[in-house]
């Protein structure tokens with residue numbers, strides 16, 4: 001049904017609509033985060049979620065603690081040891097148009113007096129993970145979970161080739177990134193599963209999540225997972241002063257980063273980057289669901305900090321869902 005404009009609602013009608021949205025969104029979250037099997041396309045979830053945020057913003061008294069707007073990520077799957085993230089792993093705020101991205105930039109620059117660049121990065125469509133290194137040795141891997149409590153997947157991440165067990169320098173640092181399954185590995189896996197009469201994965205993100213959040217490490221080891229690291233919990237151990245230099249420092253340490261990042265000196269350059277990768281997307285070896293732009297100076301990231309849920313210094317520009325082009329040779333031509 002058509003949504004009433006927010007201005008025409010009162011707290012009671014808003015609370016009723018919000019309650020219905022929460023039931024629906026929490027069920028979808030459960031499917032997405034806990035069962036790695038979403039029931040709806042991301043854009044449907046995002047649209048309903050944006051409506052709930054708008055209702056709660058217009059009527060703050062209707063917010064409830066269990067509202068998905070107050071939670072981050074999913075929960076901890078049974079069978080996994082829990083890991084407390086000393087510094088929470090947050091999610092990114094989303095925007096869906098260049099206009100909204102422009103607003104994000106203007107809002108940010110109102111609170112920052114010195115000029116700054118953005119670092120543009122591909123938004124890898126996988127699942128977030130955190131790696132703890134002590135004196136350069138990999139000692140723990142965990143999922144985001146709900147942002148403060150994740151799952152211990154140390155044994156599983158030890159089997160991923162792109163994750164070094166020893167950094168090139170003896171740093172004690174917690175790095176964060178995305179675990180993903182390349183498109184080719186996804187196609188192979190589903191072909192094997194189909195041949196074996198097993199259910200196939202809906203998309204590479206679910207396949208990566210199902211392969212990483214796996215109690216049987218041998219299964220993880222054969223799933224050809226990979227990673228791109230993009231963030232730290234605590235900036236102190238690094239020498240880098242910008243996001244872009246941090247990615248280069250990660251590579252020097254032996255971590256795997258996505259090389260397609262780019263410093264943008266204006267929103268025009270940000271939009272050019274977005275347009276370029278919106279076209280490149282089908283040819284990339286891995287799935288992306290958007291672009292992430294981040295304030296490049298690390299001291300600025302630190303001073304801007306985060307809300308209860310998202311960093312103030314970064315935003316995700318989401319692409320519309322990936323329409324798989326129908327390959328013409330797949331179409332039966334009737335003559």
Ligand SMILES: NC(=O)c1cc2c(=O)c3cc(F)ccc3oc2nc1N
Pocket residue numbers: 089090091092121122123124125126128178230231292310311314
């Ligand atoms: N999927 C991604 O490729 C990707 C994801 C995030 C985040 O989730 C993320 C979450 C934060 F709280 C802060 C920075 C982040 O940076 C990020 N950068 C990326 N490139």
